[in-house]
Amino acid sequence: MAQDQILAAVVGNDEASAAARPSRRSGRKGKLATPRKSDVVRGGMPGGQFKPLTPAHQQAVHQAALTLLETVGMGNPTPSAVEILTGAGAKLDDRGRIRFPRALVEDTLAKAARHFVLHGQKEQHHLEPWGSNVYYGTAGAAVHLVDLENNSYEDTTADALFKAARIVDEMDNIHFFQRPMVARELSDLQELDTNTLYASIKGTSKHVGTSFCEAWTMQQCLEMLHYVAGGEENFRKRPFVSQSNCFVVPPLTFAQEACGCLEIATRAGMPVLLLSAGQAGATAPASIVGAVTQAVAECLAGLVYINAIVPGHPAILGTWPFVSDLRTGAMSGGSPEQALITAACGQMAQFYDLTGGSAAGITDSKLPDAQAGYEKAYTNVLAGLAGVNMVYESAGMHASLLGVCLESYIIDNDMLGACMRIVKGVEVSPEALAVEVIATTCLEGPGHYLGSDMTLGLMESEYLYPKLAERWSPKEWVEQGKPSLISRARERMEAILAGPVPQHIPLAIQAHIEANYPIKF
């Protein structure tokens, strides 16, 4: 008796055919017996299964954000922002704040860029961050490099940043590279910006995000990007770098330097991450939904701003509120409240059908220990399940973003693969229900499923195998010499860094850049 007949008989045709359909989440055909190597997980799998906010809650957040923009608005605008925003229909009030009429925000939402690709230097790294598609990546502005050999926190450098980019380039489950640390030895802003950009784009061909110190420091950076792309038009066509822009100092105040950079990036065709990084209980309301509401309002203000400069310019809704430990006011990025805030932010981006980016994978722990593992896991898996398009900070970070650890990229890569496998969900089909396989196994032998066709078929298509994490028996562990996770991560890291430097940027172009910019790593 074929399984679909059994199912049709017992479930009824409608339900059987519903059951026979693969889970929407998996996005795959119901055929299980065909192994498809390296397709167990990939960047961009659709999440959205976890919805901490109801539709009514999302509507309430949206309306509250509109009310805030209308009645409170944004303080501290630059003259240029005043000109651009009042030109688009915003009002300058007598406190010097920009107020946003509801209709202006709604018109912006109607015309804002949607479903835009974020490009890698290599096409295989292009991202499609829309709907509930999930990508995990890095970010941050760590000032400490975690030195695991000496159990200490050192200064971050351009060299460490370049190493981070090279490591991330090799990590299957880290899909983009936003600059995670500050090259502290570079006090000259021009040097800082050019080295940060070049260390990132030289180290990895994945999509890069970075920020720029001031408007005037961007020009050389844009020239470098045009040179790498083979001309400005090429870069505009496929911008493989986006700008991470903290245009707001929460609550509801413009950051003037960043606004200058935002205007330049927008005019230069560079996608902008509109980053609102409040901290619940400090610079944002302590309530989870209040922090989300404020961040949504701030990012919508940024969206109006960008669309007033270039309608339809690609922007990422960077609702990125952090959490405070309310006893001390210190940030706690590894808290469970952070997991909920980030997931709720992911829902709001989907509410608008805009590309959203939020933070997960932060830990408060100083080291890659069990606390780091569990804090990173529950924040990252829920960000994925909530369908956050761009999960920033998802790997490598410690000490609530003050520290970055190169070995942790390698440890976290397995965790992110597991998170994505969970996002992929459960495949349900008549074959997967396995009634016939179970019956045959029990009634005709061999009484187990080892080596069965189904088992072999699913081995490479539905089961994910970690690259660094171990599944040894206690006996094998002893035989291996009990190497720690950290020592194995370091070994892998050293192998990557001892290998060839990536050459996705042709050597001649590298040489030109290194001759013409003050490259320090």
Next chain:
Amino acid sequence: MAQDQILAAVVGNDEASAAARPSRRSGRKGKLATPRKSDVVRGGMPGGQFKPLTPAHQQAVHQAALTLLETVGMGNPTPSAVEILTGAGAKLDDRGRIRFPRALVEDTLAKAARHFVLHGQKEQHHLEPWGSNVYYGTAGAAVHLVDLENNSYEDTTADALFKAARIVDEMDNIHFFQRPMVARELSDLQELDTNTLYASIKGTSKHVGTSFCEAWTMQQCLEMLHYVAGGEENFRKRPFVSQSNCFVVPPLTFAQEACGCLEIATRAGMPVLLLSAGQAGATAPASIVGAVTQAVAECLAGLVYINAIVPGHPAILGTWPFVSDLRTGAMSGGSPEQALITAACGQMAQFYDLTGGSAAGITDSKLPDAQAGYEKAYTNVLAGLAGVNMVYESAGMHASLLGVCLESYIIDNDMLGACMRIVKGVEVSPEALAVEVIATTCLEGPGHYLGSDMTLGLMESEYLYPKLAERWSPKEWVEQGKPSLISRARERMEAILAGPVPQHIPLAIQAHIEANYPIKF
């Protein structure tokens, strides 16, 4: 302008009132300004937000399970099981298998015990494991004690088991104690069973689960329990110990010794965990939903069995399939596939409105490292969000259940608190949306939320603070002497074990038991 007026104006009355309602998940009133100490999380908070199976999928699993019970049934029944089950309407086929007509299973489902309390020795530890209420607890049959000081795996003992019970008794977020290890020094089965039981019930007043080796070893254990309870009637009224019973050797075969114990426990008024511990790809189908289907079929067979002995006897649907690493056949309890299997099992228990128990929080790592942290976290948080009533193995286990680590209970306790905080979800109300607070803060000062009424109000009601995990700044970390998570856990463990032995069992009763049983710890 009051926030509810704003909301009523902007959201419309229906949506505003929907938004004003507290999230169903939180189960709390919308008032945020009243801190309620120690109520941030508690055992039994309702999950159910994560649903990897659709309703059609659940129906398909149910129908497939009924088909299996009808057409394949259960092999290897004892004569007593044959008598009991055929007496209830099951059929013995010519292969010697018990087949279950669909109507028999459906009648059992109609009359099975629902919404029964699992008692602790202290009333504060009573569990209400129904609906999507979530409790985290221990379980397992580890044979190795992880010795973190010597980085080695030693033999488990009755003494270690007693220590584990004492530690768990102190852990806020571990809600029940099922025996997690085997007292390996005890080769006499009677000694093993009585010591295992007594170490558990003496060490903690939380609900205890344990298993018994054989039917004949149970009698002394029941006498002990009646003595502690002050008589058999008292124990039957409030059975504070349930029996973990592996009545099935998957696929679909009875375990004869366990069936003997099951019959005794049922007649003795002891709740039974009907434990089906197949392993996907080995003793269960490799497909996630196939493994769930087989486990559901097996547990329903157990449910028919129990209800044929004593209709309405409390039973926990222990759909507890594990995952294999299909490359080696070894178990991988820390895999992402395990997280999905467990979550799907939780949904099936809710489908039947039966109490369900499944496994999460297992790690493949040998030690409490980052791998252990992330594997435990994603499995536990999804078990909670799926509304698994009894999350077994949620703390302490390593090496895919072969190892147990006492320090890990203390580390994992914080993780489980965070998982429960996530299960609690996001509170949404007009106050929480915080429009008025944001407006006032921006327009009238102070421009931040530190020390605001809302912040202080939420500090003890919505924010969870870990007990062991650290949130130091890098500077504070150095000042503290950089103590590792493991060393801090050991310190706490030693403090607990150096403290007084629990006396929920009066000393006179302890003395009587220790004089009359071969107690070895």
